[in-house]
Amino acid sequence: MAGLRNVEFVMSQRGKPQVLFDGYLHTKNVERLTCVHWKCVKSTCSGRLTTVGTVIRNVTEHNHVPEDSQKVWFMSALRKRAREESTPMHTLYNDELSNLNNDGTGMKPPFPTMSSALFRHRQKTIPVLPQTRSEVDLQDSWTQTADGRPFLLFADGDDDKILAFGSLESLGALWSSEILYMNGTFTACPGLWNQVYIIHARLGATTYPLIFALLPDRQTDTYSRLLRLLKDEVQQRLNRPLAPSCIQTDFQNPTQPRSPSPTSSD
Ligand SMILES: [Zn+2]
Numbered sequence: 001m002a003g004l005r006n007v008e009f010v011m012s013q014r015g016k017p018q019v020l021f022d023g024y025l026h027t028k029n030v031e032r033l034t035c036v037h038w039k040c041v042k043s044t045c046s047g048r049l050t051t052v053g054t055v056i057r058n059v060t061e062h063n064h065v066p067e068d069s070q071k072v073w074f075m076s077a078l079r080k081r082a083r084e085e086s087t088p089m090h091t092l093y094n095d096e097l098s099n100l101n102n103d104g105t106g107m108k109p110p111f112p113t114m115s116s117a118l119f120r121h122r123q124k125t126i127p128v129l130p131q132t133r134s135e136v137d138l139q140d141s142w143t144q145t146a147d148g149r150p151f152l153l154f155a156d157g158d159d160d161k162i163l164a165f166g167s168l169e170s171l172g173a174l175w176s177s178e179i180l181y182m183n184g185t186f187t188a189c190p191g192l193w194n195q196v197y198i199i200h201a202r203l204g205a206t207t208y209p210l211i212f213a214l215l216p217d218r219q220t221d222t223y224s225r226l227l228r229l230l231k232d233e234v235q236q237r238l239n240r241p242l243a244p245s246c247i248q249t250d251f252q253n254p255t256q257p258r259s260p261s262p263t264s265s266d
Helices: 069-084 089-098 111-125 168-176 220-238
Strands: 009-011 017-021 024-031 036-040 048-052 055-057 152-156 162-165 179-185 195-203 206-215 246-250 261-263
Touching (some): 017 048, 069 089, 089 111, 168 195, 168 206, 168 220
Parallel strands (some): 179 246
Antiparallel strands (some): 017 024, 024 036, 152 162, 162 206, 179 195, 195 206
16 A cells, blocks of 8 residues: 555655656656645656655555656665765776676666766766866865864975865874875876875884875975974964974985985974
């Protein structure tokens, strides 16, 4: 009996909620105080239903064959995840495809036919990617950890912008450490920057990565600027000077050897 069925919402191509019932898609028609009336998405069909809270009532007949429900769920899940996640789109597609049973995979739209629609969904919630470093302007949640604590330490410069990330606890650990270790990684670096530069410190028997910086190049001036900004940050936030006895680096530039080289901090 229809009165006992729970409502199943899916996301439409325009990002609106629709009710899927036995393969028939319904769009919102009239919203009342106690219930919502829905009508079939096909304008030539008089199929209707009503939802009261999470329960479906008053279902009427449709004059056409139903949709493939599995396909509707597949498309809806992709639209929803495209809006809510930053996972690469092709990975999302393959992920949802792997959730289907074997006899359903052949009926799904191939990725190229729906990728542009999915990117449009993503642009609703995720800003367009900047084309230059000077366009990068991190705000709000993009400057915080997943649990909402401040994580962006500073954004310095324009075309030569340095971004540095770390928590207050990281700065405290940095300050308390006698030796700092610094090195860069290049393969995992976002396209606009040249390297991810990571500052580690030893705490007890373990060495932890504490500060993560995006650097525009591998020049000595840039490493010096990063260190100076970091010292300013420690001084401002902790009201103490950052003065390790030794900094060990492994940086690359045209005039420096690749091998690690202990360096005085002064
Ligand atoms: Zn219908």
